[in-house]
Amino acid sequence: MNKRINIQKTYKLYIDGKFPRTESARYIKWQDSKETTLVNVCRSSRKDFRNAVVAARNAVNGWSSRTAYNRGQILYRIAEILEGRREQFMAELTLQGSAKKQAEKEIDQSVDRLIYYSGWADKYIQIFSRVNPVAMPYFNFSYPEATGVVAATAPEESSLLGLVSIIAPIIVGGNTLVILASESRPLCSITFAEVLHTSDVPGGVMNILTGYRSELLEHFSSHMDVNAILYCGSDPEEIRLVESNSALNVKRPVVYPDQDWSKEKAQGPYHIMKTQEIKTIWHPIGV
């Protein structure tokens, strides 16, 4: 009997709209619990991260000046492509240890969450903008703007829904992002990068790395050209590191403790506002 030799996927990084291997050429062996599959995941280095920040910085102006309508459509497109690749995510989620039903639910919710935030693209600005009735003859208004480049670590347990729940509010608000995938469940993060790549997301807007959090968190939180650091997890030492390094350049530190990402309050416009700045503009009224 002729058994066909199947083609195995190489899991690479996603930086600046390309899929490079880590410049360090190091790898982490990843195996599922039944030991059916073996993957060499990239062990990203500080240099990979720095390259990703350069890409993210270069992409900020373009992305944040896209129309809100356009950003909304791109998020919707991500959802469409994700929906179309269910089978692959099912396979990877189950390989990573999820029960079939659970995996199905996670994909459903991830798609729905993207649609949810897609709809917020042109609305959160309306909800959080104000015309301020100042007591002088001036027209005064304030509105949210993207903070800039965000570095984030994805939730460890919820490798797809958690990832989407973090990414969507950051980018719908015009920020660009470098995110470190779940260390123990890295597969669907990289596959999600392929979804992004085919969804008209400009290169550099989202960059996904894999590797050891213990190795990279120091660099994520200390980089001087990162405007906000979002940490998912409940390790007090890691939280201390993030908070302390934030002081170097007054980064906005955001901490999401381990949680159930399927709950209702895991989404909402207040999550978008965590990586927004309020800008106030004054102009005299007169002739």
Add this chain to the structure above:
Amino acid sequence: MKTEVKTLDFNTDWEYSPALESTDHIHIQEPTDLFISGEFIPGVRGKYFETINPANEEKIANVAEAEKADVDLAVKAARKAYDNVWSKMKPTERGKYIFRIARLIQERAREFAVIESLDGGKPIRESRDVDVPLSAAHFFYYAGWADKLEYAFPGRDAHPVGVAGQIIPWNFPLLMAAWKIAPALATGNTIVLKPAETTPLTAMKLAEIIQECDLPPGVVNIINGGGNTGQALVEHADVDKIAFTGSTEVGKFIMKTVVGTGKKYTLELGGKAANILFDDAPVDQAVEGIVNGIFFNQGHVCCAGSRLFVQENIAENVISKLKERMETLIVGDPLDKNTDIGAINSKIQLDKIKMYVDIGQKEGGSIFQSPCSLPKMGYWHAPTLFTDVSQSHRIVQEEIFGPVLAIQTFRTVDEVIMKANNTPYGLSGGVWTDKGSKIFSLSKKIRAGVIWANTFNKFDPSAPFGGYKESGLGREGGVEGLMPYVNLV
């Protein structure tokens, strides 16, 4: 044919007669004690420091210095008031207390203004027309929010944070106290406030008002002292939130101090604002705006327009008009109603400004100073501008916090945006042009929290204020100003 341009000649024998604001009706407690749990009490160890008038270096009052034990007392009082009274009070009643404070500031406005100018050195015209009325307005604005928080945060419940430790600077002593206290009270928090060491008096006057309007004891506590007192407050384990206005250096120190404690914090830090003047702007109006941008409050303003960018083709004209205008600025007695520029707040600050002026010259900048006469006693600095400077000069990069303007030129929009954003700060910015589309384009591209278009240095309680990047974290004023004092559930 060359026509002669007529200008006003200020080099005459004619001088303004003094128009001094009277100090008869003010009352300053001697000594000025700590305000804890609704009472004025001396510090545990009975230590006092002097606060002086920077315009003549004379002592105004002895002020009680809070040590660690006093900070602890104040925080305990605030916690007790939070647990027993303030967090349980009906929001409408809470609001009414805040309205009372606003009303009493208005009633005693003149006393506040005179003390502010005495203690801090700012011109009476500014304390009378800006600091004091804006402080009252701030309380009035936030008083109304107390029972309307569900409209500020749709979809979530806003809960108070608890005890707020607030540390404020010396450049707008009363106004900064109002910015901090009003939103914290409206959202149901209790407070320990520490004014700056050189300007404690108006905050203590505010304490008198708070006592007078029967605010429950411990809801607002005001303690004085220097950096050590502030540090003790930041480090206190029972403080839930820190609100700080001051230097970026201290802001970063606070971020490090609260690591791992779960304390919330907001920071309003330094700035080095770009004020951008295009060739299509109304030049005379712009010159007034530039002067207001940098010389308002002796330049002791975190959002001061300290970097001026003038489009190259009009630079010569603008700089000459600016120099002419600077010559008419009256530097002198803060209590004189004619005074435009008062005293520098402290000797330390004066030395710092002089150091930067020195650096500016050593690095090759061309200096111009208004040839005004400065009083013999007290701390004074003439309005100063530098030309022939570039992005790498220290006086272009670093915050001076004094009446020193650095002028650069530009040709294109892209160039000026690049230069304007080439700073770790991002508090404010200015744009001067007659073209609406240019205003919107520039306002979006400048990475700063407040943009003044065809104006500068305007403030209002309903307008959010705060910085991008290293200029801080969080906003004060407006609906956004409530956010730092609530937990959303």
